[in-house]
Amino acid sequence: MSKPLYITMHEADNVAIVANDGGLPAGTVFPDGLTLVDKVPQAHKVALVDIPAGGAVRRYNVTIGYALKDLPRGTWVHERLLQMPEARELVGLPIATIKPPVQAPLEGYTFEGYRNLDGSVGTRNILAITQTVQCVAGVTDFAVQRIKSELLPKYPNVDDVVALEHTYGCGVAIDAPGAEIPIRTLRNISLNPNFGGEVMVVSLGCEKLQPERLLPPGSIPIVDERNVADVGTNEEAKLDVVCLQDDAHVGFMSMVDSIMRQAEEHLERLNARRRETVPASELVVGVQCGGSDAFSGVTANPAVGYCTDLLVRAGASVMFSEVTEVRDGIDQLTSRASTPEVAEAMIREMAWYDAYLDKGRVDRSANTTPGNKKGGLSNIVEKAMGSIVKSGSSAISGVISPGEKLKQKGLIYAATPASDFICGTLQLAAGMNLHVFTTGRGTPYGLAEVPVIKVATRDDLARRWHDLMDINAGTIATGEKTIADVGWEMFQLMLDVASGRKKTWAEQWKLHNALVLFNPAPVT
Ligand code: CA
Numbered sequence: 001m002s003k004p005l006y007i008t009m010h011e012a013d014n015v016a017i018v019a020n021d022g023g024l025p026a027g028t029v030f031p032d033g034l035t036l037v038d039k040v041p042q043a044h045k046v047a048l049v050d051i052p053a054g055g056a057v058r059r060y061n062v063t064i065g066y067a068l069k070d071l072p073r074g075t076w077v078h079e080r081l082l083q084m085p086e087a088r089e090l091v092g093l094p095i096a097t098i099k100p101p102v103q104a105p106l107e108g109y110t111f112e113g114y115r116n117l118d119g120s121v122g123t124r125n126i127l128a129i130t131q132t133v134q135c136v137a138g139v140t141d142f143a144v145q146r147i148k149s150e151l152l153p154k155y156p157n158v159d160d161v162v163a164l165e166h167t168y169g170c171g172v173a174i175d176a177p178g179a180e181i182p183i184r185t186l187r188n189i190s191l192n193p194n195f196g197g198e199v200m201v202v203s204l205g206c207e208k209l210q211p212e213r214l215l216p217p218g219s220i221p222i223v224d225e226r227n228v229a230d231v232g233t234n235e236e237a238k239l240d241v242v243c244l245q246d247d248a249h250v251g252f253m254s255m256v257d258s259i260m261r262q263a264e265e266h267l268e269r270l271n272a273r274r275r276e277t278v279p280a281s282e283l284v285v286g287v288q289c290g291g292s293d294a295f296s297g298v299t300a301n302p303a304v305g306y307c308t309d310l311l312v313r314a315g316a317s318v319m320f321s322e323v324t325e326v327r328d329g330i331d332q333l334t335s336r337a338s339t340p341e342v343a344e345a346m347i348r349e350m351a352w353y354d355a356y357l358d359k360g361r362v363d364r365s366a367n368t369t370p371g372n373k374k375g376g377l378s379n380i381v382e383k384a385m386g387s388i389v390k391s392g393s394s395a396i397s398g399v400i401s402p403g404e405k406l407k408q409k410g411l412i413y414a415a416t417p418a419s420d421f422i423c424g425t426l427q428l429a430a431g432m433n434l435h436v437f438t439t440g441r442g443t444p445y446g447l448a449e450v451p452v453i454k455v456a457t458r459d460d461l462a463r464r465w466h467d468l469m470d471i472n473a474g475t476i477a478t479g480e481k482t483i484a485d486v487g488w489e490m491f492q493l494m495l496d497v498a499s500g501r502k503k504t505w506a507e508q509w510k511l512h513n514a515l516v517l518f519n520p521a522p523v524t
Contacts, residue, residue, distance in 0.1 A: 004030050006046060007298055007477060010061035015045040015077050017294045017376060019477045021460050038076035043294035043376035043440070043458075045077040057082055060297070060385035062329075065378060079378035087327060087364060090351050094335040095343040100395050106313035109280035109491075112499035113433075114273050118221055120193035121282035123433045123451060123498040125273055127161045127266050128195040129259070130186065132214055133169025133207035136244055139252070140202045141165070143259035151264055155271035159500075161263070162448045164189060168517050170207040171524055178521035185403035185517055187214055188429035193284070194450055196273060197221035198266040202259060205245030215239055240266075275500065281315030283498060284406065285434045286427030287390045288321055290420040293375025293440030295457035297386015299486075300438035300473035304455065306487025307436070307494070308392035308411065317409050318392075319400075319427055322418035323353040324367040325387035328380060332388060333413065338395040345399035349415035356520055367418055371441045390438070402518050406430040420445055421516035424452075428515070434498055436490070444468055445513055446506030451497045453504050455490070468505050 004024055006016040018024050023041035040046050045059070051071040056063040065082030075081075114122035127147075131140055140163045147161045168182045186209075190199050199220050203211045220237040242258050249255050287304050289296055308318045320326075326333060330350055337343035357363055367380045377383045397410035403426060406412060416426040420443065424435065428449055435450050437443075440457035442465055455471045456462035462472035471490055475481040481489075496502040506512065 004028050006030060006034070008048070009059055009298065012061045013058050014047065014049050014051055015057055015059050016048055017043050017045055017298065019043075021458075035074050036076075037072060037074040040076045041376065045294070045376065045378070047071045047073050047075045047077050049073050051077075059382060062381070062385050064382040064385065077378070079373050082378050084365060084379045085381055087354075088330055090330070090347050090354070093331050093343070093347065095340050096337045097335045100336060100393050103309065103313050103394075105315065106280070106310060109314050109495060110277050111280060111283070111495045112275040112501075113278045113282055114193075114196060115276055115278060116193055116197050116221070118197065120284075120431065121278050121433065122194040122196060124159045124194045124500070125157060125196060125270055126159050126194050126449065127198060127200070127263060127270055128190065128192070128449065129161070129163050129263070130190040130199060130201045130214070131164055131166065131169070132201060132203040132209045132211055134165070134167050135170065135204045135207065136202045137163070137165045139244060139255055140259065143256045143263070146256065147260055147263050147267075151260065151267060155267045157271045157273060158267055160448065164449075164515060166515050166517050168519060169209040170204075172208060172519065173522040173524055174208045176521035178519070181401075181403045181521075182517040182519040183209065183214065183403075185426060185429040187219060188403060188405045188431070189425070189449070189515070190215065191219070191221065191405070191431075192428055192449060193431060193433050196270050198270055199240065200262055200266055201239060201241045203241050203243045205243050211239055211241045211243075279315065280311070280495065281409065283311060283314075283316040283434055283494065284319075284431050285311055285316060285436060285494065286319045286321070286414070286424070286430070286432035287436045287438075288418075288420065288423050288427070289325075289387055289390065289438040290445060291439040291441035291443040292372055292377060292383060292386065293457060294377055294382075294386070295375075295474070295477060296438055296440045297389055298457070299476040299483075300440070300455045300457040301386055301389045302483045303471075303473045303476065303486035303490060304390040304436055304438055305392035306483050307490040308390065309394055310487060310491045311494075312392070312394040312411050315409055317406055317412060319406065319412045319414040319430055319432065320388075320391040321414045321416040321423050321427060322387060323349065323415055324357075324364040324380060325384045325418050326413075327353070327364045328384040329388040333391075333396060336396050338397045342396055342399055346396070346413055349399060349401065349413070353415070375441050400430060402426050403429050417518060419516070421513050422518045424513070425515045426518060434494055436494070438473070442468075444506070444511050446504075446511035448512035451504045452506045453490070453493060453497060454506065467509075470504050
């Protein structure tokens with residue numbers, strides 16, 4: 001791209017972002033006559049008109065800040081020149097005022113998935129080993145390495161063995177308000193569709209989070225009639241627990257052997273599973289962004305939004321999340337709620353999070369990172385406007401709280417922190433079977449539990465990280481492709497990845513981040 005190019009998001013905007021790789025020098029003249037007063041880095045903003053001191057700076061047709069001094073046309077508009085607007089109050093919001101036109105159902109799209117007894121569908125066939133407490137992590141990891149090398153080759157239909165390691169379980173105020181969040185998160189992750197209902201637990205014995213508190217009777221699926229006294233009620237399903245402090249264990253190898261023996265029973269059943277053709281409506285997609293830049297909201301996130309609409313039309317479930325990145329657009333979301341109850345639930349989640357941040361004496365502005373700012377995002381308002389577009393244009397049909405399991409189709413707001421690892425962990429608990437992640441600055445993010453499709457916002461990133469990024473949405477900025485082109489490309493890739501026909505780069509290299517539980521309660 002040699003011709004100077006800027007991108008405007010809305011006709012009412014008075015700033016645009018510079019699209020050219022490497023940015024543009026002062027004195028650059030655009031085809032319409034706009035001349036740069038300053039050097040402007042790529043993805044950073046330029047004033048399209050003279051903006052007086054105190055004047056509103058608008059992008060996405062939203063005020064992202066107020067000018068701290070006169071900003072003549074052609075000025076580089078960066079975060080030090082802007083005062084951030086106050087957060088919108090959570091009263092007097094528009095409630096379910098917009099009825100997005102219902103789009104034609106998208107029929108005939110399928111993928112090859114693993115159907116579970118509870119009706120959910122997995123995109124991978126993984127043995128997950130749940131842990132009640134961090135104390136057992138080393139022993140479990142040792143056993144998992146041996147399971148991978150000694151047992152897994154005998155069970156070729158099983159994709160992987162994953163230890164669900166975490167830092168919770170003891171040394172925590174387990175009855176404090178908020179403690180139910182990490183506990184239900186762990187429970188619901190153990191029941192993720194990619195694990196086939198094969199719940200297996202390693203416990204220490206003396207920890208606060210006892211196995212029956214983590215997975216009480218009734219919460220475990222029946223996977224085998226041998227496990228139940230009376231087939232048909234899962235109240236009787238026996239929880240499979242290896243307890244390290246059990247008197248029967250003499251020596252370390254006895255513990256490892258016990259985990260391996262139990263694992264083999266689950267591997268046998270998992271290995272008997274086969275993929276079958278299921279409708280695209282069985283996808284449960286979690287979308288998020290991380291390492292964002294000003295292109296995130298121009299290329300990758302709008303393409304995700306387009307794909308979100310396709311998924312909703314296909315009858316699938318799509319979750320968008322990240323409270324601090326939607327907080328400044330709450331009016332856009334409450335107005336798009338399908339019912340007043342959904343709008344109220346959204347407001348409740350925002351209010352809860354405002355109070356949570358307030359306890360730490362910060363607000364939503366603590367979200368932005370040095371990299372975001374270097375990438376042209378001046379503040380959280382601008383970042384939020386670019387983040388929210390991942391949700392597309394459909395009506396929002398439901399809201400879930402952190403760690404809850406999703407039980408409905410359509411576009412869902414899953415309230416989570418914006419932290420990449422915590423958001424991913426909570427979307428896993430909600431039942432996500434496919435993850436889409438957009439990035440502008442670049443992150444090698446991945447999860448062991450579910451495939452992660454990564455989308456680059458810029459050509460330059462896609463080129464340099466050619467074996468880490470699955471989709472290049474930078475082609476939208478250069479004009480090679482439209483948002484719809486990339487949205488459809490993403491949809492098709494999702495069906496291929498969900499079917500196991502294609503692996504994501506993160507799967508290829510086995511890149512995965514730790515599960516990080518959201519624990520708003522005190523530790524002791
Ligand atoms: Ca994030």
